[in-house]
Amino acid sequence: MLAYRLLMVWVYGHTQSVLLAILMHLPISVMGFVLASPAMMGVPDLLFSLAFGATLWVLVAAVAATDRKRLPLTDPIRPERP
Numbered sequence: 600m601l602a603y604r605l606l607m608v609w610v611y612g613h614t615q616s617v618l619l620a621i622l623m624h625l626p627i628s629v630m631g632f633v634l635a636s637p638a639m640m641g642v643p644d645l646l647f648s649l650a651f652g653a654t655l656w657v658l659v660a661a662v663a664a665t666d667r668k669r670l671p672l673t674d675p676i677r678p679e680r681p
Contacts, residue, residue, distance in 0.1 A: 602655035602658070603655050606623070606655070606662065609666070
């Protein structure tokens, strides 16, 4: 779930909204309890986890690629010396 946490940090960094971060955390926590049930054990659970993880990593890569285009070329904290 590292990919999902990266997305949560990115959303919080761009919105500064703790409520939005909490709302993003809620479904992943609930999904952990639902998928831990005996009805979801075995191969279907593994396939779902792999597909969900791959989808999240693709989303993280897309966000990183689009966000990189908007990054400034200089560091705002340390201005360039003349």
